[in-house]
Amino acid sequence: MNAADRDIPMRSRHLGWSSALHCAGLVLFLVIVYGPVGALVVESCRAVTRSNFDWLLLALPSGRRAVLLIRSVGLASGVALSSTAIGLLVACTLWQWRAGARAYVRWGLLLLAPLPPYIHALAWTSTWTAFTTLLHFQSLSSMTGWLGAWWILTMTWLPVSTGFALVGLESVDVALIEAGRVARADSHVFLKVAVPLALPYIIVGGVFGFVLTLTDYSVPSLCSVNVTALDVFAEYSASNEPARAFLRALPILTITALAAVLCQAPLQRAAQSPPWRRREPSPSLAMPRWLTQLRRAALALMVMQIAVPLLSLLVATGSWKSLTLSIAAARSDIADSAWQAIVTVALCVPIGLAVAQELDGHGHRARLWLFLATAPLAIPAPLAGIGVITMWNRPAWIDLYGSSLAPAMATSARFAPFAALIMLAQWRRLDHLLIDAARVHQTSALRTWLQVRLPMLAPGLAAAACVVFALSIGELGATLLVTPAGASTLTMRIYNYLHYGASGTVAGLCLVMTAVAIGAVGLALAILGGWNIIGLSTDRGGRS
């Protein structure tokens, strides 16, 4: 078998095929994710030059709106700080849970990560009301206002910040910590070695909390506080002018884009850190008493973060019968939601894969794609919805726009970056020599794909699919705007009920949503965990 006998043209055609698919994925990503924003920018420029120059003033917050913006940013900063601090304390406990059953429990605490914020809002407000009534504190009877919104959003994003901090701590080489323990006290080593090395991840988690809070309007609206994101939504509902809504959103868009830019450096470091190769459990560090107490308190909050929604929804639903009744009544909405989520997964996973491969490089190109993949996370949900409307609501596309594909386009625009980042995270954990070995010994490109690349990618693909499914089932901000007249999804039904306070029914539907979130994340974790156990990750495979 020498080189000359081999069928070179055939192989280069295969290579051509896979790179053509790859490029198609990248282009589709740009169209789906950036198309809506691009359409909004074009539309706004057109509207402004069509003599509505005074509309430009919409972009400059003044008076009441400036105060509103400051308050919104204050709320987002508060939520980011509190959830990062609690998340780090929780993660530092979970980090040491590596033996026995606790090793499984620790990731289980992240189950509610994709649960939409308004469900947390419902759960916490009803629990609070029950609690204050029980204790006869009627004066405090409802969990509304800024404080309520801050608390609910902190609880909502706690699993996200905990997850980032935990991944960060996990990625620290145990040898580095042990080298420090020889010289200094454990708490010193934790603060001077472990936390600084995990810092990029912790910062990214905090920025996520900040941006997600700033762009959410569901919780503020349920807590009766006004924020800029709600103002954008209201502007569009009142004027039906995409350009006006876009200009209104420019201030928060600037701030979130700035946050996205600022977190490029830590993201870069997190994305490029060497794949984790951990064989030893994390050392159990002796911490000072006060830190141990704080960690216990944080863990208790984390448990409440799961227990409160679950228990209060179960209690509010009442009985099995009322659960089945509310499901039966919402049957078609559930089907619509599921369909939307399936289409979103089918779109996001392949294009996310193409982007993830671009992200896994070193040069300027990888840096550019990292920016392109993370910047869309800064787009407020209603803007994503309005963008999809502006882009697709044209005579040529009217069939597409009127169909149930439009909501899936909106959720894809929001969640394709998540798919890419999850796949990148899994991909980075693999030993890249395994791919090099396949390149050297390859007999056919297809076979290399099926036998080596696909099995190695599979857990990432599956985990991304699960998470995107859960996120798009719960998506509200964009779906609410885009769903064609007459159609309705599960989230819309819940959100509408929430404002009327139809508690038994809505609690049942929220329970369905919670079950979907838990099921999806549980499945993703089981896939990733099972993959670890059968030895597919670098942790155990290919010992040297």
Place this chain on the structure above:
Amino acid sequence: MIAVHQLTKHFPEGPNAVDHVSFDIPAGSSVAVLGPSGCGKTTMLRLIAGLEKPDDGIVLVDGRRASDPSWVLPPHLRDIGMVFQTPALWPHLTVEQNILFGVHGLRRREARRRTGELLEMIELEGMGNRYPSQLSGGQSRRVALARALAPRPRHLLLDEPLTSLDRGLKWRMLSVIGSELKREAACLLYVTHDAEEAERVSMRVLQMESGRIPEQGPVS
């Protein structure tokens, strides 16, 4: 036949990892490369395999230009068998599947026979159905060697393939490599830390030092 001419590679930070290296290995002969850690041995093998693009210089494989700063022939078209510095066995494939990955066009029975033969040569009979995580360090290395030999390549690039083996086994594996070489009239580039091993592999030992290969020729 493998030849490199003025081969150079540098990584963003630091000096040239491989610095204007030239030598050739005619078909049917072998060369050992000896040098301290970090001197650029692995990088040189990766350049020859086509896993990295050179910054300067060329790689010729069988007289054809395979790499230059503007173009790289894909690794699998170079008829190479390679053992990496770590075994890099695919953890989701069995030992047998790992070994047969690079082999094409064999019928089931022949493939079976070929793996049986290779497993016997590397003294791991009956372990074909194990997964890499069930092997010891030295066993994984031998499987990596069998994987490189399985397609009967005409060029072998071995990066410290026998490091964690005991002396007796090491010499036996060296003679396995030697007999495969002779049968295929292949050429061998063998990287090692160990001078004694290098001398056993080949009359020609290249000393590598901070990316350069100053002197050439047989050890006296």
